Amino acid sequence: MNDAVLGPTLLRPFDTSRAVRLAVTTWFGIAAIGxxxxxxxxxxxxxxxxAQSGLHGLQGLEHLPAGFREGDTLGNLAAVAHVLLAAIVIGGGPLQLVPAVRRHAPSFHRWLGRSYLLAAVISSVGGLYMIWTRHSIGNLVNQITISIDGVLILVFAFLALRNVMAGRIAEHRRWALRLFMVASAVWFFRVALMGWATLTGGWGIDWESFTGPFVYALGVGQYLLPLAMLEWYFHCQKREAGHRAKLAFVSTLVPLTVFMAIGIFAATMGMWLPRI
Ligand code: HEM
Known part of the structure; x- marks a missing residue:
């Protein structure tokens, strides 16, 4: 067998486009479980x-200090709407991204899409209201970094809607994916926080005041890192994307996925399960 035949196979032992698809599908499957x-x-x-106490329902919840204030009906309404609609944002987001759902149940995809968009918008307006009118955990840096996320949600929701209404489906898909990343940023935050605490013992986190270099970095990292990875993925999908770019993308996404899996486990065991 001569080198001309053997060479390319040896130099390129696997298809990098397939590796990208596999890495992204694995990432998505684990993120969906989380x-x-x-x-x-x-x-x-x-x-x-x-369901039991209406606007008084969030009263006295230790892990939700900004959830209830006596006499502040508007703020209590914002808090109740925020956590109720969070279920649609967190549950609906991954479902919207499953190609089989879009293909086999297009009307369900449309209805869930509208509900998701509305829930994300109301949830972020409620969140913005709470963060600037009530004292929550953290300081001004935390308030600003999460507010940027709230504004990004509103802007990306508008752009996803405008593009689908204009029939620009490829653009709509891109903005809808960006919206998913920023609407799920609060999920990334919890998962990365607990994953980091598990691996480093909480370096850069002051748990008392909920401040510190890691908390601030994660404040912006919760949406900037997922958005950066998404843009890189869009680039890898282009015809002109080279094997190196795809390989570098996979080599970055795989450890991030492992970190995310550790974070999901840590958040489940250390944050979510104990409160149920
Ligand atoms: C749309 C995506 C969002 C979802 C799914 C979401 C989800 C949640 C959930 C589930 C909680 C309850 C806390 C917990 O048990 O973990 C919560 C609390 C809260 N969220 Fe959000 N959130 C989102 C966006 C935002 C934004 C953009 C802001 C601010 C600009 C915000 C501000 C708050 C505040 C202030 C609390 C109360 C924290 C406290 O009581 O100290 N959220 N959110």
Missing amino acids: HGIFLAYILAVFYPPI
Whole structure:
């Protein structure tokens, strides 16, 4: 067998486009499981007290210090709407991204899409209201970094909607994926925080005041890193994307996925399960 035949096969032992697809599908599968666990937590912890006591339902919840204020009906309404609609954002986001759902149940995809968009918008307006009118954990840096996420959600929701209404489906898909990344940033935050605490013992985190270099970095990293990875993925999907770019993408996504899996486990065991 001569080198001309053997060479390319040896130099390129596997298809890098397939590797990208495999890495992204694995990442998505694990992220979807993690979203499912957070959804179960939201349904179990917030729905029963709200169903029982309405606007007073979030009163006295230790892990939700900004959830209830006596006499502040508008703020309590914002908090209740925020956690109720969080279920649609966290549960609906991954479902919207499953190609089989889009293909086999297009009307369900449209209805869930509208609900998801509305829930994300109301949830972030409620979140913005709470963060600037009530004292929550952290300081001004935390307030600003999460507010940027709230504004990004509103902007990306508008762009996803405008493009689908104009029939620009490829653009719509890109903005909808960006919206998913920023609407799920609060999930990335919890998972990365607990994963980091497990691996480093909590370096850069002051748990008392909920401040510190890692908390600040994660404040912006919760949406900037997922958005950066998404843009890189878009690049890898282009015809002109080289094997090196794809290989570098896979080599970055795989360790991030392992870290995410550790974080999901840590958040489930250390944060969500104990509160149920
Ligand atoms: C749309 C995506 C969002 C989802 C799915 C979401 C979800 C949640 C959930 C489940 C909680 C309850 C806390 C917990 O048990 O983990 C919560 C609390 C809260 N969220 Fe969000 N959130 C989102 C966006 C935002 C944004 C953009 C802001 C601010 C700009 C925000 C501000 C808050 C505040 C202030 C609390 C109360 C924290 C406290 O009581 O100290 N959220 N959120």
